Amino acid sequence: MNELNKDAIRDLLYRMADDQLILGHRNSEWTGLGPILEEDIAFSSMAQDKLGQSLALYTLLHDLGDKDPDTLAFNREEKDFKCCHLVEYPIGGYEFSLMRHFLFDSSEALRFGMLAGSSFSPLAKIARKFRGELRYHTMHADTWIRQLGGANEESRAKIQSSLEFCFPLALGIFEPSDYEKTLAEQGVFPGESELQKEWLAHIEPLLAGSGLSMPDVSSCKPSYGGRKGRHTEHLKPLLDEMTEVYKIDPSAEW
């Protein structure tokens, strides 16, 4: 077998790790403010899972010769981040955070499912390791969406409008990279468009079963740019806040 393309793999790892880091940080902003105590704890715990997943991927990048995980997480320029726009938005109302959680984690579970068979075995191992965590995350998200979609007119209207707001942002998860062909040919990852297809087929019945109508994909302009380092206005303030303590003394031992 040919040598795997390291640049292609690194690009894929940064996308995934940056999404998890930023969304994990965002979701942790609900800690102490969740709608009820039990949900506050559950959502915070899942935010922590996200940070743990990003650590595993940053560690893998470090093994490939990049800087150490803390430096990658806390000491990179905004333009070097490869996260999609969906994860950058402020937490908004709980209906927005839940919808983002539903759309993102369903795509992540499918992505990890694909990666479990990746030819890049360290990544396949990580993908298998987090399968259980993601199973709970998607079960949590699916249950909440069904709950709010079916509760009353107010909750249904709120969650439907969140869906419509989030949808173009969520399509940005699948922004193609310059390495799609290489990754697919080398058996590392089947590709973003393949994943998007699976994801649409996966969420459609879940949304319909929750009494929600899925926006029309063909008339929806995906929010691209994040994967190329072009971000929304929300990322910079988040990075500043996230790295505030770290930047006081980057060499400090924790």
Place this chain on the structure above:
Amino acid sequence: MSLKSLDPRITREGLPETHDASPLGEIHHWGTYEVFHQTKKGDRHIHVGSVHAPNPEMAYILAKEQFARRAPCVSLWVVKTTDVYQTNYRDEDMYENNPEKMYREAGGYKVMERINKYKKDHPQNK
């Protein structure tokens, strides 16, 4: 004017600023579910606490993070608290044991003396 607070949960309720007590609807007051935790297959499910939830599905996903986040777990049961029937504490004297019925308890049998005597008399069977 509705009540504004630093806590968004209060603000969100749109409560009047006056002190009139108004009844909260069911949506504000979820019932509770009792949670039972099983450590490994075949073991008993053991009661570990309760969660607030509007239905069993929600109870299950909330219970998972409260009670099965760290300890090993293979299965959870959730049961609506109001579906649990219980005896009343005013009847608790019915559980008291009569001290004259020691023979009903394992500790009521004094056998060690007899065992030791047997061992002494039959050293070859030790």
